[in-house]
Amino acid sequence: MKNCAIVGINWGDEGKGRMVDLLTQDYDIVVRYQGGGNAGHTVVNEKGKFALHLLPSGIFRDGVVNILGNGVALDAENLWKEMQDVAAKGVTLTPENLKISERASLLLPWHRDLDALEEQRLADKKYGSTKQGIAPFYSDKYQKKTVLAGELFYPDELMAHLRDLMEWKDLTLTRVYGAQPYSMETLEAWLTEYADKIKPFVCDTGAFLRQAQRENKSILFEAQLGALRDLDFGIYPYTTSSNTTAAYAPIGAGLPSLRLTDVVGVVKAYSTCVGEGPFVCEMSGAEAEALREAGAEYGAKTGRPRRVGPIDLVATRYGAQVQGATKLALTKLDVLGYLERIPVCTRYRVKGTETDAFPFPTELERAEPVIEYMEGWGCDISGARRWEELPAAAQRYVLAIEEAVGCPIRYVSVGPERESIILR
Numbered sequence: 001m002k003n004c005a006i007v008g009i010n011w012g013d014e015g016k017g018r019m020v021d022l023l024t025q026d027y028d029i030v031v032r033y034q035g036g037g038n039a040g041h042t043v044v045n046e047k048g049k050f051a052l053h054l055l056p057s058g059i060f061r062d063g064v065v066n067i068l069g070n071g072v073a074l075d076a077e078n079l080w081k082e083m084q085d086v087a088a089k090g091v092t093l094t095p096e097n098l099k100i101s102e103r104a105s106l107l108l109p110w111h112r113d114l115d116a117l118e119e120q121r122l123a124d125k126k127y128g129s130t131k132q133g134i135a136p137f138y139s140d141k142y143q144k145k146t147v148l149a150g151e152l153f154y155p156d157e158l159m160a161h162l163r164d165l166m167e168w169k170d171l172t173l174t175r176v177y178g179a180q181p182y183s184m185e186t187l188e189a190w191l192t193e194y195a196d197k198i199k200p201f202v203c204d205t206g207a208f209l210r211q212a213q214r215e216n217k218s219i220l221f222e223a224q225l226g227a228l229r230d231l232d233f234g235i236y237p238y239t240t241s242s243n244t245t246a247a248y249a250p251i252g253a254g255l256p257s258l259r260l261t262d263v264v265g266v267v268k269a270y271s272t273c274v275g276e277g278p279f280v281c282e283m284s285g286a287e288a289e290a291l292r293e294a295g296a297e298y299g300a301k302t303g304r305p306r307r308v309g310p311i312d313l314v315a316t317r318y319g320a321q322v323q324g325a326t327k328l329a330l331t332k333l334d335v336l337g338y339l340e341r342i343p344v345c346t347r348y349r350v351k352g353t354e355t356d357a358f359p360f361p362t363e364l365e366r367a368e369p370v371i372e373y374m375e376g377w378g379c380d381i382s383g384a385r386r387w388e389e390l391p392a393a394a395q396r397y398v399l400a401i402e403e404a405v406g407c408p409i410r411y412v413s414v415g416p417e418r419e420s421i422i423l424r
Contacts (some may be wrong), residue, residue, distance in 0.1 A: 001026070002218040004262040005246035006329075008226025009319035011235075011273040012244075013297075013306060014266040015331035015413060017041025020057035020222045022411075022418055023264070027220040029065045029212055030058030033252030034242040035075030035224030036107060036137065038130040044416040048089050054079045056222050059091055059098065067205050070103035071252020072243065073137045074149055076194040083198075100198060101254050102150030108184055109190055110169050111136040114338050121215040128358075130275075138241035149202045149289075152195055188202075206254040213258065221249035221260070227319035236361050238277025246323050265325030265407065266380060267316050268389035269333040269397075271309040271345075272297050281309035281345040295335040310343035310371065318358035320407045329411035334420075339376040342397060345369040346404070352367045374389040374400065382415045387424055 006023065009012045021043045024030055032054070041052040045060055047130075052059075054075060056066040068074060083093055108421065111133030119131060140146050145165055151158045163184060170181035212219065223244050228234045230244040243252070250258040270291060273279045283291065288308050291297070297306035336342055347354045347370040350363055359367055377391035385389050390412075404408045412422040 003258055003260050004219075004220070004264060005221040005223065005249045005260055006264045006266060007223040007246045007323045007325070009267040009305070009316055009325065009328070010226045010227075010271060010312070011228045011275075011279070012225035013040070013272050013274060014268050015042075015192060015329070016223065016266045017043045017052055017057040018331065018413065018416060018418075019264065019266050019329050019411065021045060021060060022421060024058040024061045024064050024220060026218065026280070027058070027064065028217040029067060029209070030056040030222055031067040031069050031209075031219060031253040032056045032072055032222050032413035033069040034071040034244065035240060035248045036132060036134050038132040038134050038224075038240070039077040041224075043224075045418045047091060049416075050086060050089070052086075052302075053082055055082055055086065055098070056135075058220065058222075059086065059093065060408070061268055064097065065208075066098050067253070068098075068100045069205065069253040070101040070105075071192060071248065072101075073107045073134055073242070074104040074105050074133065076102065076106040078192070078200050080197045091419075092369070095201050095203070095350070098206060099199050099203055099205050100149055100201045101339050102148065102202050103254065104149045105137070105141050105146035106149060106195065107133050107137045108147065108165070108169075108244070109265070109294070110173065111140070112198055113173065113179065115337050117173075117179060121177070123259070135241045138254065149198075150192075152199045152202060159184070159188075175374060201372050207253040209253065209258075213255065216397065219253075219255075219258070221246070223249070224415040227322040228315060230322065234320045235277045238275065241242050246325075260315060260324075262327070263325050264327055264329055264411075265320050265323050266317070266329045266331060267401075267405075268331050269311060269336055271312045272306040273308075274304055274306050279307050279309065279368045280315070280348060280364065280370045281312040282307050283309045290338070291335075294338055295332055299415040309369075311401065312359055312369070312403070314345065314348050314356060316401070317356070317405045321375045325407050327410040328402070328405065328407050329413065330401065330409050331413040333394065333398070333412055334380065334382045334414040336397075337377060337380055338366070340378060341373040342376050343371050343373055344400070350420065382420060384414050385419075386420060387412075387422055390422070 114136040173179040348367040376395040
């Protein structure tokens with residue numbers, strides 16, 4: 001049985017959705033196992049262009065079962081709107097091809113409010129949240145102060161649970177932030193408008209996955225963000241509030257007994273970053289704007305301009321190690337075709353000393369990039385479908401990254417479309 005996780009190697013926005021959409025042709029099941037509506041997975045296929053935030057990127061493949069696992073921050077409001085959007089474009093969603101874990105916790109309306117209020121309080125020290133309620137949600141989950149999706153089937157117990165949580169949460173809203181409290185009428189309206197709409201898709205996905213395992217089904221695990229945003233191994237505190245690593249996939253999916261057989265790490269041919277925090281290789285000025293425009297680097301969820309820079313081999317090597325990547329997918333190589341010389345961050349300089357090691361978060365603020373240059377290819381490569389069709393300079397660039405990171409690059413993406421891929 002093939003059990004493969006597709007994960008981000010850097011800060012997120014590497015092109016994971018594009019790779020999941022491509023590789024699902026070889027899998028029976030696709031599972032989102034962590035994160036929430038702050039994700040932005042852009043997929044381009046024969047049905048159109050989609051920016052997915054909660055739905056697994058396998059929903060476009062007929063016969064593939066898509067699961068939102070127990071590790072996901074289940075935002076019923078965003079999910080229902082997203083389901084309506086893709087359905088309007090001809091994508092069929094039924095309880096047969098989309099299943100939601102009964103053990104996934106619901107992201108409640110006050111989580112988004114608290115996210116925005118805390119960012120406002122932090123002012124110039126903010127973490128760069130997408131304000132989708134993710135940090136308050138996971139904080140509450142670990143305090144055992146959330147509602148499980150399965151509770152939707154037990155209305156009396158659900159309303160009593162919500163009332164207890166509301167009374168507790170209103171203390172924070174009113175006394176800490178001076179905000180308006182919630183009422184049961186507001187929560188009942190939210191349940192009717194959103195939570196009840198996704199209820200038909202909620203089931204025991206753990207039992208489904210165990211049966212799939214017995215039947216030797218192949219499972220693809222889809223992560224959100226990248227290794228450098230992982231709560232434990234990323235650029236803390238400028239991380240997300242969940243574990244973005246492949247090792248968490250079996251737990252967040254609801255099948256902790258499973259062992260991964262493959263980990264595909266996705267890395268962009270240059271570096272991008274949305275949000276706050278240290279970004280050692282960051283470009284600025286006209287150089288940055290040219291790369292941003294060439295790659296259309298704007299957040300799929302927020303629309304914010306992404307911070308950009310050359311590929312960071314120090315961060316990429318670290319990310320591949322943290323993820324336990326068995327192979328890499330290099331995306332957006334075609335974007336670099338306008339450059340005569342391509343900058344590469346090969347090492348960091350910390351306190352006057354050059355290093356290949358990714359520093360402790362506190363030292364990242366002091367790190368400076370060591371930049372070297374490689375020859376550009378100066379042409380459009382988006383039509384290439386075989387390795388031999390790439391210019392020699394483009395091949396050398398890919399091979400240099402592969403050698404520096406120490407992990408084979410098996411996929412080279414030269415465009416956003418499903419077929420714009422070179423298999424090595």
